[in-house]
Amino acid sequence: MKSPSNEQMVEVKNLKMYFPITRGLLRRKVADVKAIDDISFEIKKHETLGLVGESGCGKTTTGRCILRLYQPTSGNIIFEGRDISREREGKLKPLRANMGAIFQDPFGSLNPRQTAGSIVGDPLKVHNMATKTDLDDRVAELFKLVGLDPAMRDRVPHEFSGGQRQRIGVARALACRPSLVICDEPISALDVSIQAQIINLLEELQEKMGLTYLFIAHDLAVVQHISDRVAVMYLGRIVELTTSEELYENPLHPYTKALLSAIPIPDPKTEKTRTRIVLKGEVPSPVHPPSGCHFHPRCNLATEECSKIRPTLHDVGGGHMVACTRI
Amino acid sequence: MSVVLDVENLKTHFHTEYGLVKAVDGISFNIDQGEIIGLVGESGCGKSVSILSVMQLIQTPGEIVDGKVMFEGNDLLQHEANGPEMRAIRGRKMTMIFQEPMTSLNPVLTICRQMTEILELHLDMDRHSARERAIELLRMVGVPDAASRVDDYPHQFSGGMRQRVMIAMAISCNPMIIFADEPTTAVDVTTQAQLLELMKDLVTRLNTSLVIVTHNLGVVARYAQRIYVMYAGRIVESGLAEDIFDNPQHPYTVGLLNSVPRLGEKRGGRKLVPIYGLPPNLIDMPPTCAFLPRCTYKTEKCGKEPWPALRQVGDNHYISCYVDIRGKQ
Numbered sequence: 001m002k003s004p005s006n007e008q009m010v011e012v013k014n015l016k017m018y019f020p021i022t023r024g025l026l027r028r029k030v031a032d033v034k035a036i037d038d039i040s041f042e043i044k045k046h047e048t049l050g051l052v053g054e055s056g057c058g059k060t061t062t063g064r065c066i067l068r069l070y071q072p073t074s075g076n077i078i079f080e081g082r083d084i085s086r087e088r089e090g091k092l093k094p095l096r097a098n099m100g101a102i103f104q105d106p107f108g109s110l111n112p113r114q115t116a117g118s119i120v121g122d123p124l125k126v127h128n129m130a131t132k133t134d135l136d137d138r139v140a141e142l143f144k145l146v147g148l149d150p151a152m153r154d155r156v157p158h159e160f161s162g163g164q165r166q167r168i169g170v171a172r173a174l175a176c177r178p179s180l181v182i183c184d185e186p187i188s189a190l191d192v193s194i195q196a197q198i199i200n201l202l203e204e205l206q207e208k209m210g211l212t213y214l215f216i217a218h219d220l221a222v223v224q225h226i227s228d229r230v231a232v233m234y235l236g237r238i239v240e241l242t243t244s245e246e247l248y249e250n251p252l253h254p255y256t257k258a259l260l261s262a263i264p265i266p267d268p269k270t271e272k273t274r275t276r277i278v279l280k281g282e283v284p285s286p287v288h289p290p291s292g293c294h295f296h297p298r299c300n301l302a303t304e305e306c307s308k309i310r311p312t313l314h315d316v317g318g319g320h321m322v323a324c325t326r327i
Numbered sequence: 328m329s330v331v332l333d334v335e336n337l338k339t340h341f342h343t344e345y346g347l348v349k350a351v352d353g354i355s356f357n358i359d360q361g362e363i364i365g366l367v368g369e370s371g372c373g374k375s376v377s378i379l380s381v382m383q384l385i386q387t388p389g390e391i392v393d394g395k396v397m398f399e400g401n402d403l404l405q406h407e408a409n410g411p412e413m414r415a416i417r418g419r420k421m422t423m424i425f426q427e428p429m430t431s432l433n434p435v436l437t438i439c440r441q442m443t444e445i446l447e448l449h450l451d452m453d454r455h456s457a458r459e460r461a462i463e464l465l466r467m468v469g470v471p472d473a474a475s476r477v478d479d480y481p482h483q484f485s486g487g488m489r490q491r492v493m494i495a496m497a498i499s500c501n502p503m504i505i506f507a508d509e510p511t512t513a514v515d516v517t518t519q520a521q522l523l524e525l526m527k528d529l530v531t532r533l534n535t536s537l538v539i540v541t542h543n544l545g546v547v548a549r550y551a552q553r554i555y556v557m558y559a560g561r562i563v564e565s566g567l568a569e570d571i572f573d574n575p576q577h578p579y580t581v582g583l584l585n586s587v588p589r590l591g592e593k594r595g596g597r598k599l600v601p602i603y604g605l606p607p608n609l610i611d612m613p614p615t616c617a618f619l620p621r622c623t624y625k626t627e628k629c630g631k632e633p634w635p636a637l638r639q640v641g642d643n644h645y646i647s648c649y650v651d652i653r654g655k656q
Contacts, residue, residue, distance in 0.1 A: 249591075
């Protein structure tokens with residue numbers, strides 16, 4: 001297995017992404033949805049960084065900001081040494097050949113009228129990376145790479161099963177030989193018995209092609225299995241970031257602890273001896289997040305201070321980062 | 328403990344334009360009083376259709392073609408699907424919690440109206456006492472500020488809260504059995520933990536039986552006493568939860584357990600073993616074992632004989648497979 005190097009692939013600095021809520025005829029701005037509220041992290045070359053959190057915590061938005069599908073409200077995104085956070089659309093195009101994206105829904109993310117072959121070949125045409133003559137060969141090569149029979153290239157998406165469609169999605173993402181691939185919940189729409197096939201495929205491809213992944217998912221067990229390091233998000237902020245072993249063996253943030261204990265393990269004996277931390281209440285709205293630490297209303301460690309001061313993500317030793325004033 | 332529901336050889340077929348789909352093809356199971364049962368399988372394996380058949384909620388082109396559903400000494404399949412007997416059972420003695428609480432609650436009626444309707448119909452309550460009872464039920468399931476929230480509409484509740492309302496409705500008439508069809512699939516993990524703990528507490532307190540239908544083996548590991556594993560319309564393995572997880576005997580169950588990542592596994596540690604191939608297309612199935620094309624333990628006999636009947640391999644532990652895989656794993 002290729003071990004992650006110390007070189008940075010992506011660095012995200014103080015990223016904020018606010019979506020305005022508008023009202024009335026004049027579309028007056030009345031509030032902001034603070035989807036991402038000042039986060040910083042880096043992805044090293046050849047590494048898999050897992051991004052985990054519950055729905056609405058901003059993990060997908062983070063992925064889309066890095067892909068520059070959104071213009072961030074503020075902050076910097078440095079991709080391979082170049083700040084792309086303010087780059088104009090025209091200059092982004094060559095960059096996009098270097099980034100691939102795999103999406104959650106293998107039904108919605110493929111054009112139902114296009115053949116599988118043209119879906120996979122389109123990125124090559126757009127980026128002028130294949131001539132008419134070698135396009136066919138390149139597509140066939142990509143089909144084989146993801147474990148599909150090139151003879152199926154003329155079929156349209158509905159003729160494939162969910163797992164096969166996701167393989168088409170993977171082939172499309174890899175068409176231009178990107179260095180970074182953003183995997184946004186790539187397996188959550190698949191059947192249980194198929195999920196492992198895609199996880200293994202992604203792992204094999206990483207080894208073969210030296211890919212860097214940002215792996216976004218809500219299932220901590222899957223994220224932990226595939227990632228070198230994991231960032232846990234809660235309501236637009238990163239609350240903990242460390243290696244995946246450390247996160248499991250020594251979780252520090254109260255939210256991470258609750259999240260870990262909430263995940264069911266398919267083994268009744270372990271399950272019966274585990275204590276489950278059941279969180280009170282629900283995730284608040286990102287329109288009116290709680291003051292201070294976003295987690296304080298549900299936290300069992302919270303003090304008066306937590307409602308006033310925003311904790312910063314700090315290193316508690318060995319690169320284990322946690323955002324909590326009580327730790 | 329006494330058996331509250333005994334299903335025998337239930338078959339539900341769908342007559343589609345592409346051919347006959349045997350969604351449920353001869354399954355038998357029973358539920359004891361106060362027991363929590365897990366019904367596990369992938370999408371399309373017939374787990375939802377099984378419980379909808381028990382409640383007789385199957386619509387055309389579906390048809391219950393065979394079987395017995397013994398409940399309180401009567402075979403429910405002898406009753407008209409929409410007759411007075413079934414209507415007195417549904418929502419009163421057997422209730423259901425659905426996967427998507429937004430589509431199973433009526434968006435144009437207040438929570439109060441939807442809850443009191445059940446109480447007025449089944450328990451002959453008047454409006455005032457039904458309302459009081461509805462508020463009490465919402466408190467039981469942990470809806471904060473129940474007295475005022477009872478007049479809200481479903482869209483004013485979050486996903487987790489809506490599912491709590493569904494649970495409140497399901498327990499409102501002290502039913503004998505609650506069927507929960509993927510009750511936590513649409514919610515986040517921390518909410519899932521809240522809801523599962525809540526359901527377990529409630530059924531223990533009310534001595535109700537609970538059937539959890541799910542594709543997530545982890546969900547049933549903690550709560551279910553017995554588990555039925557379904558594949559392509561049949562039960563392929565059944566037994567006590569500990570036996571199913573510690574000592575699975577059917578190749579499909581073994582495959583399922585090996586293909587899911589577990590919490591705490593190190594990066595680069597155990598490689599996942601996927602189940603190769605695809606779940607079967609249920610149209611015009613061959614008479615042999617449906618798992619055969621994906622099975623890694625298959626023998627020559629499997630390709631010739633019809634789908635094996637359930638055979639006992641331990642106390643209360645049954646599998647539908649010719650091969651003895653003990654020692655081969």
